[in-house]
Amino acid sequence: MRPVSLAEIESLAIGAWILGTGGGGSPYLALLNMRRLYRAGTVVQLMDPMDLADDALVAIVSNMGAPLVGQERLTDPRTIERAVRMMEEYLGRRFTAVMSLEIGGGNSIQPFMAAALLGLPVVDGDCMGRAFPEAQMTSFAIHDLPMYPLTLADVRDNAVIVARAESWKWMERLSRTACVAVGSIAATCKAPRTGKEVKECGILSTTTKAMRLGQAVQAARRAHRDPVQAVIDIERGLRLFTGKVQDVARRATEGFLRGTATLEGLDADRGHAFRLAFQNEFAVGWLDGQVRVTTPDLICVLDTVSGDAVGTETLRYGQRVTVAALPAAPILLTPKGLEHVGPRAFGYDLDFTSVFR
Amino acid sequence: MKRVGIDVGGTNTDAVLLDGERVVAAVKTPTTADVTSGITRALADLLAAAPAAARVDAVMIGTTHFTNAVVQRRGLTRIAAVRIGLPASASLPPFVDWPDDLAELVRGEVVMLEGGHEYDGRPIVPFDAAGMRAAARRFREAGVTSVAVASVFSPLDPSCEEQAAAILAEECPDTAVTLSHRLGRIGLLERENVTLLNACLLDLARKTARAFIDALRASGIVAPLYLTQNDGTVMLAEVAEQYPVYSFASGPTNSMRGAAFLSRLADALVVDVGGTTTDVGALRHGFPREANNVVEVGGVRTLFRMPDLLSLGLGGGSLVTLDPLSIGPLSVGYRLTTESRVFGGTTLTATDVGVAAGLLDLGDRHRVADLPGPLVRRAVQRIGAIVEEAVDRVKTEAGDVPLVVVGGGAFLVPERLAGVSSVVGVEHQAVANAVGAAIAQVSGEVDQIFQALPREEAIARASRIAADRAVTAGAARDTLRTVEVEDLPLAYLPGNSLRVRVRVVGEIAAGGP
Numbered sequence: 001m002r003p004v005s006l007a008e009i010e011s012l013a014i015g016a017w018i019l020g021t022g023g024g025g026s027p028y029l030a031l032l033n034m035r036r037l038y039r040a041g042t043v044v045q046l047m048d049p050m051d052l053a054d055d056a057l058v059a060i061v062s063n064m065g066a067p068l069v070g071q072e073r074l075t076d077p078r079t080i081e082r083a084v085r086m087m088e089e090y091l092g093r094r095f096t097a098v099m100s101l102e103i104g105g106g107n108s109i110q111p112f113m114a115a116a117l118l119g120l121p122v123v124d125g126d127c128m129g130r131a132f133p134e135a136q137m138t139s140f141a142i143h144d145l146p147m148y149p150l151t152l153a154d155v156r157d158n159a160v161i162v163a164r165a166e167s168w169k170w171m172e173r174l175s176r177t178a179c180v181a182v183g184s185i186a187a188t189c190k191a192p193r194t195g196k197e198v199k200e201c202g203i204l205s206t207t208t209k210a211m212r213l214g215q216a217v218q219a220a221r222r223a224h225r226d227p228v229q230a231v232i233d234i235e236r237g238l239r240l241f242t243g244k245v246q247d248v249a250r251r252a253t254e255g256f257l258r259g260t261a262t263l264e265g266l267d268a269d270r271g272h273a274f275r276l277a278f279q280n281e282f283a284v285g286w287l288d289g290q291v292r293v294t295t296p297d298l299i300c301v302l303d304t305v306s307g308d309a310v311g312t313e314t315l316r317y318g319q320r321v322t323v324a325a326l327p328a329a330p331i332l333l334t335p336k337g338l339e340h341v342g343p344r345a346f347g348y349d350l351d352f353t354s355v356f357r
Numbered sequence: 358m359k360r361v362g363i364d365v366g367g368t369n370t371d372a373v374l375l376d377g378e379r380v381v382a383a384v385k386t387p388t389t390a391d392v393t394s395g396i397t398r399a400l401a402d403l404l405a406a407a408p409a410a411a412r413v414d415a416v417m418i419g420t421t422h423f424t425n426a427v428v429q430r431r432g433l434t435r436i437a438a439v440r441i442g443l444p445a446s447a448s449l450p451p452f453v454d455w456p457d458d459l460a461e462l463v464r465g466e467v468v469m470l471e472g473g474h475e476y477d478g479r480p481i482v483p484f485d486a487a488g489m490r491a492a493a494r495r496f497r498e499a500g501v502t503s504v505a506v507a508s509v510f511s512p513l514d515p516s517c518e519e520q521a522a523a524i525l526a527e528e529c530p531d532t533a534v535t536l537s538h539r540l541g542r543i544g545l546l547e548r549e550n551v552t553l554l555n556a557c558l559l560d561l562a563r564k565t566a567r568a569f570i571d572a573l574r575a576s577g578i579v580a581p582l583y584l585t586q587n588d589g590t591v592m593l594a595e596v597a598e599q600y601p602v603y604s605f606a607s608g609p610t611n612s613m614r615g616a617a618f619l620s621r622l623a624d625a626l627v628v629d630v631g632g633t634t635t636d637v638g639a640l641r642h643g644f645p646r647e648a649n650n651v652v653e654v655g656g657v658r659t660l661f662r663m664p665d666l667l668s669l670g671l672g673g674g675s676l677v678t679l680d681p682l683s684i685g686p687l688s689v690g691y692r693l694t695t696e697s698r699v700f701g702g703t704t705l706t707a708t709d710v711g712v713a714a715g716l717l718d719l720g721d722r723h724r725v726a727d728l729p730g731p732l733v734r735r736a737v738q739r740i741g742a743i744v745e746e747a748v749d750r751v752k753t754e755a756g757d758v759p760l761v762v763v764g765g766g767a768f769l770v771p772e773r774l775a776g777v778s779s780v781v782g783v784e785h786q787a788v789a790n791a792v793g794a795a796i797a798q799v800s801g802e803v804d805q806i807f808q809a810l811p812r813e814e815a816i817a818r819a820s821r822i823a824a825d826r827a828v829t830a831g832a833a834r835d836t837l838r839t840v841e842v843e844d845l846p847l848a849y850l851p852g853n854s855l856r857v858r859v860r861v862v863g864e865i866a867a868g869g870p
Contacts, residue, residue, distance in 0.1 A: 032449055032453055032454055033448055036448065036449075068856070069475075071543055071545060071546075072446075072509050072543060072545045073442070073445040073481075074445070074448070075448075076447055076448040077448055078447070155447075155481075156444060183475040183479070184475075250845060313845070318665075
């Protein structure tokens with residue numbers, strides 16, 4: 001266990017936005033909350049998951065809802081604290097630590113906000129290793145762990161407990177309905193995990209990974225080196241394409257932001273075209289009409305100059321971006337993993353072949 | 358229709374008289390510290406050059422005065438802030454992401470009240486009118502002169518902000534009130550930041566606008582006065598003084614609009630080469646393409662409608678060394694006419710290189726005759742390459758596009774550039790920004806979420822709202838045209854939610870609004 005500095009959380013925000021692969025929502029507002037908490041004297045402790053006792057109880061937290069609503073109803077640490085307290089009351093047990101549901105995007109910082117008020121440490125890890133849109137797209141779901149109970153807190157005096165669910169898909173449906181009812185934004189505490197479950201089924205050390213990724217970008221910027229190359233070097237990723245956004249088409253279907261973006265090549269890629277399909281996160285990329293990369297490989301679209309991640313909601317005509325692939329957590333690449341998060345889970349009739357094979 | 362356009366820049370105040378599509382007269386005078394006397398002088402010079410300027414239909418002024426006030430932290434008023442939305446958004450109060458020095462300068466009482474709306478228009482909780490009234494009474498006691506009010510999701514439902522304004526009008530009628538839904542889009546913190554900035558600039562804006570009106574009256578010109586906005590449109594000075602934040606980026610916008618007008622091109626790239634910097638932007642439908650990302654003003658995050666510009670440290674006054682070759686970003690600025698070699702000074706500038714290379718005839722070219730020809734040619738090539746790279750970065754179309762060149766340093770732009778179909782030089786290029794002010798139009802905009810409507814119907818509805826807003830702002834309805842339609846389906850929101858943004862513009866209605 002060690003204290004986390006505010007500078008590390010600033011780096012986490014940069015790295016987590018990159019691991020969001022276009023989704024997960026910008027971590028900016030969560031970061032603002034942490035700046036205020038640290039200014040008031042808070043220091044959050046980070047815990048190595050291997051230090052968890054087998055019977056320790058870990059709260060898996062996330063903010064749920066539409067990123068756009070989150071731009072008006074701003075994330076508040078007291079709401080995520082209430083979701084965790086509610087779960088403790090329901091279980092009649094105290095948590096040992098909190099952990100992120102998804103390290104990609106704003107949910108990377110939610111456990112820090114909760115931990116600051118609860119006085120608990122944050123476990124270094126998550127259960128996606130990136131961002132995904134739905135409840136069943138986690139390593140815990142892939143490992144068939146129970147999906148209930150779930151607590152959901154609103155800023156008003158509304159609280160929902162989903163006591164049981166038939167399946168992960170049902171849990172997604174029930175919790176999503178409650179979330180929409182309270183204004184399409186809510187803080188949730190997912191099914192609690194034992195220390196043993198986290199150690200065996202979690203995706204470990206992703207918090208520090210995101211911090212290192214952010215630090216690499218910051219160091220490259222300070223040294224006037226290429227931040228995109230820094231991302232690729234530290235993650236052993238691949239530069240797939242550098243170009244300019246030529247067209248973006250978005251449409252809402254079944255509660256997702258779906259769409260495609262076409263990039264026109266620049267520099268070494270001049271004369272080539274790259275097409276991206278997204279479903280909140282980037283899901284498939286085609287180079288000159290041939291499939292080049294698919295989920296669960298991380299498809300990251302970065303600002304070519306600053307190295308900042310570009311979200312599927314902020315992608316726009318004329319931006320100069322680089323598409324990079326970063327390796328996914330091994331659990332996502334297993335046959336069972338691909339059932340949950342492979343191209344077919346997003347409606348693309350494609351076989352998965354990792355760009356890293 | 359005759360119009361006078363004035364651009365108050367950092368170095369020069371330019372004025373032009375336009376008769377229909379024709380530039381009748383153009384003058385340049387130095388900008389003064391008080392701004393107003395420079396305008397008085399420019400108007401006097403313009404009237405001397407063209408007596409017809411006394412009888413014009415409208416006068417348009419573009420100024421960067423208010424941006425400079427924020428950047429330089431001067432002339433700002435201490436304000437009160439009201440946020441309506443509790444219990445939501447409680448942990449991030451107004452001013453939360455402001456630079457400390459600016460916040461300490463302007464932050465008065467901060468009040469957070471229950472109220473606000475959901476994305477679908479439901480109230481979050483009922484509005485705390487009693488709390489608003491109590492706060493208003495405290496403001497009156499404390500002598501607060503300006504209040505900023507921001508409510509959660511007010512762009513969708515402004516009723517909480519309007520109720521707050523009504524209560525403030527009853528309890529402290531002399532206090533100026535800025536409401537966030539009039540200024541910004543979805544994104545509470547950024548919209549609130551703009552509202553706070555506006556509130557702390559109101560006093561300065563009122564004084565400045567009135568001084569402009571007085572200067573105009575003193576000049577003998579009888580015409581309505583308009584101030585130009587970030588998006589290339591205008592507001593009557595009496596209205597614009599309530600929205601100083603809308604003029605933050607009017608300078609570069611005016612020069613790009615002027616370039617469009619003078620070149621008769623609606624879709625083109627524009628390069629504006631000044632004394633110190635070069636701005637490259639793109640024109641679409643005669644208006645600058647706007648930046649989509651967060652824009653900081655004086656360190657404050659905003660979502661302003663700003664032209665999407667690439668700025669380079671290259672201009673006519675840029676310092677140059679030939680061996681080893683270096684160009685800018687430092688510049689002699691307004692001291693060009695005393696410090697550069699061709700004007701008898703000792704500093705080698707880009708202008709001197711241009712004269713040595715025979716690109717322009719200015720000052721005394723014998724003073725640069727000693728410069729070695731090959732080194733001069735290399736410097737000219739490097740300058741051309743810098744412009745070429747910038748143009749390529751701004752370009753979004755695949756094919757070659759025309760490039761319009763304006764500004765006093767236009768001679769630095771080569772006649773042929775990769776990816777450019779033609780380099781277009783225009784008459785009056787040195788006063789393109791004042792021309793841009795003179796031709797400004799009136800706009801109306803809407804940015805709203807529509808539910809359970811087919812896409813076409815949602816866009817049609819948005820277009821009608823935008824058109825009504827433009828007419829209210831002074832546009833002639835029969836000249837309106839849509840310049841921007843953007844729709845964004847909203848992830849996770851049920852019922853086919855679509856965020857639609859539409860902007861229309863039109864000519865100023867004869868006889869004013």
